[in-house]
Amino acid sequence: MFGRSVSLFKLFGFEIKVDISWLILAALVTWSLASGLFPEYYKHLPAASYWWMGATGAVGLFLSIIFHELSHSLMARRYGISMKGITLFIFGGVAEMEDDPPNSKAEFLTAIVGPLSSILIGIVLFLIKLWGEISGWPVTVTGVLSYLAWLNIVLAAFNLLPAFPLDGGRMLRSALWSWKKDLRWATNIAANVGSGLGLMLVIGGIVSIFMGNVIGGLWWFMIGLFVRSAAQRSYQQLLARNLFHPEKKMELNDFEKKDLRSEKS
Numbered sequence: 001m002f003g004r005s006v007s008l009f010k011l012f013g014f015e016i017k018v019d020i021s022w023l024i025l026a027a028l029v030t031w032s033l034a035s036g037l038f039p040e041y042y043k044h045l046p047a048a049s050y051w052w053m054g055a056t057g058a059v060g061l062f063l064s065i066i067f068h069e070l071s072h073s074l075m076a077r078r079y080g081i082s083m084k085g086i087t088l089f090i091f092g093g094v095a096e097m098e099d100d101p102p103n104s105k106a107e108f109l110t111a112i113v114g115p116l117s118s119i120l121i122g123i124v125l126f127l128i129k130l131w132g133e134i135s136g137w138p139v140t141v142t143g144v145l146s147y148l149a150w151l152n153i154v155l156a157a158f159n160l161l162p163a164f165p166l167d168g169g170r171m172l173r174s175a176l177w178s179w180k181k182d183l184r185w186a187t188n189i190a191a192n193v194g195s196g197l198g199l200m201l202v203i204g205g206i207v208s209i210f211m212g213n214v215i216g217g218l219w220w221f222m223i224g225l226f227v228r229s230a231a232q233r234s235y236q237q238l239l240a241r242n243l244f245h246p247e248k249k250m251e252l253n254d255f256e257k258k259d260l261r262s263e264k265s
C-alpha cells in the first residue's frame with residue numbers, strides 16, 4: 001500500500017503528500033456516498049446531485065484527515081520532534097515523525113491532540129449544519145455537512161483505540177512509559193495490544209463476511225491486517241533505531257535517570 005506518493009502542497013512548513021492508494025480511496029468514497037449513503041438518507045434528488053455530494057464528501061474526508069494530522073505535527077514541532085511531512089494513504093493519514101518523542105508527556109500530548117481536533121471540527125460542522133437547516137439551506141449542503149460531522153467523530157473514535165501505533169495506542173504507551181520509565185518495554189506492550197486488537201478485527205471481519213455482511217466484513221478484515229502489521233513494524237523500528245543509534249539510547253537512559261531523580265526529590 002505504501003507505494004509512490006505525490007507531493008501536493010506545503011502547510012505551516014509541512015509537506016503534504018498523497019499516496020497513490022489515496023486516489024483509489026477517493027474514488028471508492030465518492031462512489032459509495034453517491035450510490036449508497038446519500039440516496040438512502042435524502043431521497044428523490046437528481047442523480048447529478050448525489051455525485052456532487054459524494055465528491056464534496058470525499059474532499060471533506062481529505063481535509064478532515066489533513067486537519068487531524070496537522071494538529072499532531074504542530075504539537076510535535078512544539079516539542080522539537082522533527083517531522084518529515086504528512087502522507088495520506090488508503091486508511092487515512094500518517095504524520096511521519098523522524099524520531100521517538102523526548103518524553104512521555106510529549107508523546108501523550110502529541111497523540112491526544114489529533115482525536116481532540118477531530119471531535120472539535122465534528123462539533124463545529126454539526127453546529128454549521130444546524131444553522132443551515134434553520135436558515136433553509138438546500139439538503140445537498142446540509143447532507144454533506146452532516147456526513148462530515150459524523151465522519152470526524154468516527155475518525156476520533158477509531159484513532160482512540162488503544163492499538164499502537166494508533167493515537168490511543170500512543171497514549172497507552174506514554175502512560176506505561178511514564179510508569180516504568182522504560183520506552184522499549186512500553187512499546188512492546190502497546191504494540192502487542194495493537195497486534196491483538198488487529199487480530200480481533202481480522203477475525204470479526206471474517207465472521208461478518210460469513211454472516212452475509214461482505215463489504216463491511218472486508219473493510220474490518222483489511223483495517224485489522226493494517227493495524228496488526230503497523231503494530232509489529234513499529235516495534236521493530238524502535239529496536240532498529242536503538243541498534244543503529246546507540247548514543248540515542250544513552251540519551252534516553254540519561255533522561256530516564258533524570259526523570260527518576262526528579263521524582264524522588
Ligand SMILES: [Zn+2]
Pocket residue numbers: 068069072114115159167
Ligand atoms: Zn491521529
